[in-house]
Amino acid sequence: TPLDKIRNFSIIAHIDHGKSTLADRLIQRTGGLSDREMSAQVLDNMEIEKERGITIKAQTVRLDYKASDGETYTLNLMDTPGHVDFAYEVSRSLAACEGALLVVDAAQGVEAQTLANVYQSIEHDHEIVPVINKIDLPAAEPDKVKAEIEDIIGLPADDAVLASAKSGIGIDDILESIVKRIPAPKGDAAAPLKAMLVDSWYDPYLGVVILVRVIDGVLKKGQQIKFMQAGTQHLVDRVGCFRPKIEQLGELGPGEVGFITAQIKEVSQTAVGDTITDAKKPAAEALPGFKEVQPVVFCGLFPVDANDFEKLRDSLYKLRLNDASFSFEMETSAALGFGFRCGFLGLLHLEIIQERLTREYDLDLITTAPSVVYHINLAHNQGVQELHNPADMPDAMKIASVEEPWIEATIYVPDEHLGSILKLCQDRRGIQKNLTYVSGRAQITYELPLNEVVFDFYDRLKSISRGYASFDYHQIGYREGDLVKMNVLVNNEPVDALSMIVHRSQAESRGRHMCERLKDLIPRHMFKVPIQAAIGGKVIARETIAALRKDVTAKCYGGDATRKRKLLEKQKEGKKRMREYGSVQIPQEAFIAALRMG
Ligand code: GDP
């Protein structure tokens, strides 16, 4: 396709503002699928994505559009993941485009997630076409939303397209705007091949499928290619595009978006953002912006039924075939048995994997409290240790200092909930950086420790604001903190699965909370069971489960005092023995419940 007939664009939208519905409409209008094939929301092709209404993996589709100027254009719509956990993947999809549709719900207005993505889009020098969607709704206020786009984002909104993806209003206007306003890509077909690896996924029939955007040169079937970051070489065996059905092509030229396969077995061999070049005639330098993605949230996953361990391992391998951004390694816990320590890009990513294991692989799992990655500066210049698991925390003596990851969060909240949101941020050790008002809503910027956010921040935010607050964040680096390991001891023995890293200022309340909870979960024994939370040797919270009272002396009606005393002594001894043997019978359900309650 000649460059001037290509348009590459993505759709930026806050969750639920109508990105998927609009994408489907564009496909339908340009004839990519017949009405019969047009199942609801074709771009969200995973079951969980459909249910949660979010896009996890970026997809792309090529549309042919005959514009009002009589020419036919090739439009490549890059769908982007719609969640902060996948910010890097979003950035690569955006880097593959020249423009974006900014979809804003006419009744909801601009939200935090919209902003984060629109700023990225502006950084990529995109031409942005605002689309005000859902104008069919009675609550739609397109003029107010236009003003918000201008005030909050700073984009002119006079030419915003008014649309309803649901009822099909404004779809032609959107397509015309794409052709007229979004610039054609640039590129040199004669230069050495330079293509960006935008996304990859595992397909059971095709193997690993790689989504690419060609910048310069030509990508052909039969070509020996090289991944510049990974340093590996592969032979291209298929080239094509999605309409959204697969169409095979001979080659992809500059400016074009499509897919290749090259007999690659695992997505872990294909890093998003890598530069693909010709092995024989390589480009001089790789494309900018490459980043290796690292898991930021870790937790233990254990099968409830120990016999499911092998099944869990196999399932994790299968999931990883398609998702190189999560990691796992074996872990053993005295309380929970054999399991895995897993790393994720964020909490949503964790929930998705957990849900797929439960649903698609039929596993019943216990998840330990999520934890971030701490940097432990060891004493006596012994270097830095990355800590993924509270159980591996070195003795306090060996630690010089502990650093934790911080984030900068942007929160949008209607005025009436502002006070409680500020309190939430303060309680979570937040540092306020900015507070402004736009159109009756507050925009707050806070620096927060990531540790405080993975706990339950998002849920709290939503419940405090009755769903009206929106939230977005990015990491800003590591800072020293007074962080300690809190152990939970049942009958004086630490329970590994319940230990956690906490800020000293919060240790007591967390500890008390956990002790109270366990008190209700652990059944009574013949003896008293202390439950303690401790930092090092120091107990900071304590509860006691009273002993079951078995009134052994009741049987000895009246009389024999000696016999009575003997019985009592015997019972005391019994108690001691039980203690000496140490272990309290704690049903595994108690751990599970304690952990599930978050
Ligand atoms: P996404 O999360 O941005 O992909 O949003 P979806 O496309 O999944 O849409 C979210 C919800 O809004 C769905 O229930 C859609 O049916 C609905 N929706 C999308 N566009 C419109 C519209 O133009 N009007 C109305 N009334 N509802 C819409």
Ligand code: MG
């Ligand atoms: Mg969607």
